[in-house]
Amino acid sequence: MEYCKLQLLGIVSLMLVLGNTQGWGEDGHAITCRIAQSRLSDSAAEAVKNLLPKYAQNDLGSVCSWADRVRFYLHWSAALHFADTPDNLCNYQYDRDCKDQNGDKGRCVVGAVKNYTDQLLDYGKDTQYNLTQALMFLSHFMGDVHQPLHVGFTSDKGANLVNVHWYTKKQNLHHVWDVNIIETAEERFYDSNIDDFTNAIQENITKTWSNQVKEWETCNPSETTCPNKYASEGINAACQWAYKDAPEGSVLEDDYFLSRLPVVSLRLAQGGVRLAATLNRIFG
Ligand SMILES: *[C@@H]1O[C@H](CO)[C@@H](O)[C@H](O)[C@H]1NC(C)=O
Numbered sequence: 001m002e003y004c005k006l007q008l009l010g011i012v013s014l015m016l017v018l019g020n021t022q023g024w025g026e027d028g029h030a031i032t033c034r035i036a037q038s039r040l041s042d043s044a045a046e047a048v049k050n051l052l053p054k055y056a057q058n059d060l061g062s063v064c065s066w067a068d069r070v071r072f073y074l075h076w077s078a079a080l081h082f083a084d085t086p087d088n089l090c091n092y093q094y095d096r097d098c099k100d101q102n103g104d105k106g107r108c109v110v111g112a113v114k115n116y117t118d119q120l121l122d123y124g125k126d127t128q129y130n131l132t133q134a135l136m137f138l139s140h141f142m143g144d145v146h147q148p149l150h151v152g153f154t155s156d157k158g159a160n161l162v163n164v165h166w167y168t169k170k171q172n173l174h175h176v177w178d179v180n181i182i183e184t185a186e187e188r189f190y191d192s193n194i195d196d197f198t199n200a201i202q203e204n205i206t207k208t209w210s211n212q213v214k215e216w217e218t219c220n221p222s223e224t225t226c227p228n229k230y231a232s233e234g235i236n237a238a239c240q241w242a243y244k245d246a247p248e249g250s251v252l253e254d255d256y257f258l259s260r261l262p263v264v265s266l267r268l269a270q271g272g273v274r275l276a277a278t279l280n281r282i283f284g
């Protein structure tokens with residue numbers, strides 16, 4: 001009995017530890033998806049409503065971390081949350097970088113965004129795909145591709161292996177970008193309220209960034225979505241902001257937090273705007 005309990009405790013804590021390294025945390029994904037859902041065309045809103053599972057109650061944000069929960073038993077999906085680029089090169093190339101550990105081409109976050117976008121284009125037709133899952137995967141991976149360290153270096157696993165302190169707490173750098181910057185911002189500036197943070201980002205989409213939004217939304221006319229561009233921006237931001245001044249063993253405090261928060265806010269905004277733009281193109 002005691003042994004079982006201990007073992008269960010071990011599994012649960014392992015899942016918590018692993019669960020912390022898998023993309024924006026729960027809040028980051030929810031923010032991206034709520035921004036997206038607020039920007040949908042009527043027909044896209046209708047399709048999303050039809051595809052969402054009943055328990056989501058038409059809140060896309062509530063299922064945007066679903067992909068993180070299933071990766072522990074849908075093992076094939078684990079490689080789809082990120083792309084690794086060669087150490088210190090600070091650029092991304094689909095042919096070189098979008099593959100899994102076995103070298104299978106297209107098995108990275110960029111391939112996944114394309115894959116689930118293509119599947120959703122079957123909406124309204126006979127299809128072999130589960131489009132509810134396709135929507136939940138796409139919404140999640142669009143968030144992941146915008147987390148700079150999801151297009152990070154290979155040997156440190158997107159900075160999962162870079163140990164730092166977040167203020168006084170031991171943390172890895174990847175987790176700082178998934179969770180801590182967002183959490184600290186919510187605690188310090190938004191009364192620990194995710195809605196207030198989301199609203200502040202949305203306000204900036206209509207004000208500070210309003211003249212950039214068209215460019216964020218735009219892809220090549222032949223493409224429904226353009227994740228290669230999002231991934232290239234990602235590794236750029238990873239080098240310029242995430243890795244910079246955060247080597248192994250560093251202590252990250254206000255200097256780092258306050259200068260990186262605008263980057264996190266921007267990437268959450270772009271992820272939301274682009275998820276909406278993609279869904280609007282898919283569902284017409
Ligand atoms: C595409 O989606 C299918 C169905 O979920 C999945 O089996 C396959 O691994 C996916 N491939 C990529 C690159 O996302």
Ligand SMILES: *[C@@H]1O[C@H](CO)[C@@H](O)[C@H](O)[C@H]1NC(C)=O
Nearest residue numbers: 053129130131132133134136
């Ligand atoms: C599609 O996937 C959802 C979420 O995993 C599941 O609840 C549903 O039963 C699946 N639908 C079919 C037809 O398999």
Ligand SMILES: *[C@@H]1O[C@H](CO)[C@@H](O)[C@H](O)[C@H]1NC(C)=O
Nearest residue numbers: 197200201204208262265266
């Ligand atoms: C919104 O923009 C203002 C002005 O550029 C900036 O000070 C503020 O931090 C931004 N807030 C968010 C959440 O992006």
Ligand SMILES: [Zn+2]
Nearest residue numbers: 022023081144
């Ligand atoms: Zn993820």
